[in-house]
Amino acid sequence: MILRRPYAFLIKHFRLIHLILFALLAIITYNASTVLNFFKDYITANGNMEILSSNYINVFIYIAPIIIIGLSILIFYLMKYKDKPRLYYIILIIVSILCTGVYTYLYLNIRSLETTTVSARIIRLYRDIARSNFYVLFVMCIPTLIRGLGFDIKKFNFSKDLKELNLSEEDSAEVEVSIDVSSNGLKRTGRRTLRELKYYYVENKFFINIILGTLILILVMVFPFNKYVVNRNLKEGEVLGTSAFNIKVTDSYLTDRKRISKDNSYVILKVSVIGKVNKYSLDLDHFILEGKNNKYVPSQKFYLYFNDIGIGYRNNILDTTSYKDYILVFNINNIDKDSNFIFRYVDNDRGIKISPEVIY
Incomplete structure (x- = not known):
């Protein structure tokens, strides 16, 4: 079986991928700003305002970080293969996970404000958390947009990021993968495959765990989210x-x-x-x-x-x-x-x- 290495595709579409990352970050940042503005307005109105928590949540808030994490992992491996700086993508993955958690925490507190009141000190704490969440996301948008446009931060040299990736014929080379289905060697091949998978997991444990965590996030949070969080049925007394x-x-x-x-x-x-x-x-x-x-x-x-x-x-x-x-x-x-x-x-x-x- 013939497989084609993905590096050439990633390099050729390096700027486009970063523009997609920027668009996703911009949408999340906008939603973070609406939450921040809610707490500002709540403080200004001394709590005397209509609250509808469903205005501040949607499934895309969780889909976007999953896409960001997936693309960041791909670009990380590209940078690792080309021996280029990759710290930014680790930070982007961590920020996506943390900010999603913070957003969920703030949303749950907005929902509780529909039915209860809390002290002004707690509301100011929520506002400060929302402000920090917004600022972190806003800052992450800047280098992502710069890479998407092809500018180098120091020299403002257009397309410098893309040129530094050194596109070569090897990046688009085809790789032949032989599949031996001989019944005599089937057990031996199976054991060897399991050993190789185990070694591969040990060597790449961090990123495989991120991928598995992302899949779990999809199953646990995205699909049942509306039913069990946003629109869950209440009990008598609630x-x-x-x-x-x-x-x-x-x-x-x-x-x-x-x-x-x-x-x-x-x-x-x-x-x-x-x-x-x-x-x-x-x-x-x-x-x-x-x-x-x-x-x-x-x-x-x-x-x-x-x-x-x-x-x-x-x-x-x-x-x-x-x-x-x-x-x-x-x-x-x-x-x-x-x-x-x-x-x-x-x-x-x-x-x-x-x-x-x-x-x-």
């Missing part, structure tokens, strides 16, 4: 935050009491609500209870049946200083009585898992 209000389910009940037919039951949710903006009232049609077969919206006409549990919500203006308690009543079909219910607000991808207590 706060579901929106830009206009916070709501939590404190208790839930399932009952056949005063049902209007033999085929229906009621799910009653005790909720606590606080407003984030002045003179805001809830639109009950935007609340949904998902059963295994159907979806339901609250019905105000059944509130009187359950006055002993709480006061039904009827377009009340939300208090912005403290939580107020109400009940929501859902008239459900009996085929959904054994459902794993999810209580949702239509403008929010997250929901609250409901496990109602049966009452009579």
